[in-house]
Amino acid sequence: MPELPEVELVARAVGAVVRGRRIVRAELHRAKLLRDATPEDFAAALQNATFTHVTRRGKHILLAFDRPVILLVHLRMTGRFLYLTPEQDLPKHTHAVWYLDNEHRLVFVDPRQFGFMRLATPDTLATVPELTRLAPEPLSKAFTAKSLYETLQRSRRAIKEMLLDQTRVTGLGNIYAAEALFLAGIHPQTVAADVPQSRVRRLHRAIVEVLNEAIAHGSTMNVDPQNVEGSYYGGPYENHWRVYDRAGKPCGVCTNEVQRIVQGSRSTYFCPRCQRRKGQRQK
DNA sequence: ACCCTCACCTGCACGC
DNA sequence: TGCGTGCAGGTGAGGG
Numbered sequence: 628m629p630e631l632p633e634v635e636l637v638a639r640a641v642g643a644v645v646r647g648r649r650i651v652r653a654e655l656h657r658a659k660l661l662r663d664a665t666p667e668d669f670a671a672a673l674q675n676a677t678f679t680h681v682t683r684r685g686k687h688i689l690l691a692f693d694r695p696v697i698l699l700v701h702l703r704m705t706g707r708f709l710y711l712t713p714e715q716d717l718p719k720h721t722h723a724v725w726y727l728d729n730e731h732r733l734v735f736v737d738p739r740q741f742g743f744m745r746l747a748t749p750d751t752l753a754t755v756p757e758l759t760r761l762a763p764e765p766l767s768k769a770f771t772a773k774s775l776y777e778t779l780q781r782s783r784r785a786i787k788e789m790l791l792d793q794t795r796v797t798g799l800g801n802i803y804a805a806e807a808l809f810l811a812g813i814h815p816q817t818v819a820a821d822v823p824q825s826r827v828r829r830l831h832r833a834i835v836e837v838l839n840e841a842i843a844h845g846s847t848m849n850v851d852p853q854n855v856e857g858s859y860y861g862g863p864y865e866n867h868w869r870v871y872d873r874a875g876k877p878c879g880v881c882t883n884e885v886q887r888i889v890q891g892s893r894s895t896y897f898c899p900r901c902q903r904r905k906g907q908r909q910k
Numbered sequence: 911a912c913c914c915t916c917a918c919c920t921g922c923a924c925g926c
Numbered sequence: 927t928g929c930g931t932g933c934a935g936g937t938g939a940g941g942g
Contacts, residue, residue, distance in 0.1 A: 739919045
């Protein structure tokens, strides 16, 4: 679910409420949530630890403490953090609970149970399997038009599928991959290696733009950990997408109908006029 | 090494 | 109202 911008906003929102808080007790209610460790390990590693900072790598959230422990969390499709007042009941699908020293609880809920956590240390973080193969952060200097071009040149896969591959480009998901391709005017089924360098430069700019735009527009309400029922994409900024989930609706640029196709068993949305295939010509 | 499909789960919107 | 169907924002294992 959440893609890089939402994960970034969740990390900031969680950090804002837990930084400096000590964990009185930590409970893992669903053992399988934690890879390679038990609920007992989880409780022992975090009891009496104080949160120091919350960061992000790709779509992973990294919780750091005043001891050499890093808790890595991936929300996948439906994982959420909530910050509960003492009066609030544990929501359905609560899989982890951190009892804080201010009587509040941080909880992790995940109806589809796709999310996961892993215990690491600052020293072993670089060797954590989920992180080792990730491409550079798209909002860092390491992500350049040149590096993107070189990556795309090495593959005959469709450009849209390449953008979803976290080992090639990190942070994009189904929504922002579609949005970036629209901004760059690239047909999603174009073979990655066939995208000319000038278009890749535009794509690079588009990726940075859609990610930054989403972070800037992300309403606090959407990611407020106290907003138990909230959706990452709901609220006042819902449906601001240019093509995603707009099949049959007019493109905002040319008024043609946005199309939905299936790639790798996932929906892709695009404007057939603004995103023509190489060799396709306007009628 | 690359590329493809399916599996992992629950919830929701839709049509009958 | 109730039930079946298809679909959902993300990977990762296992096959060719």
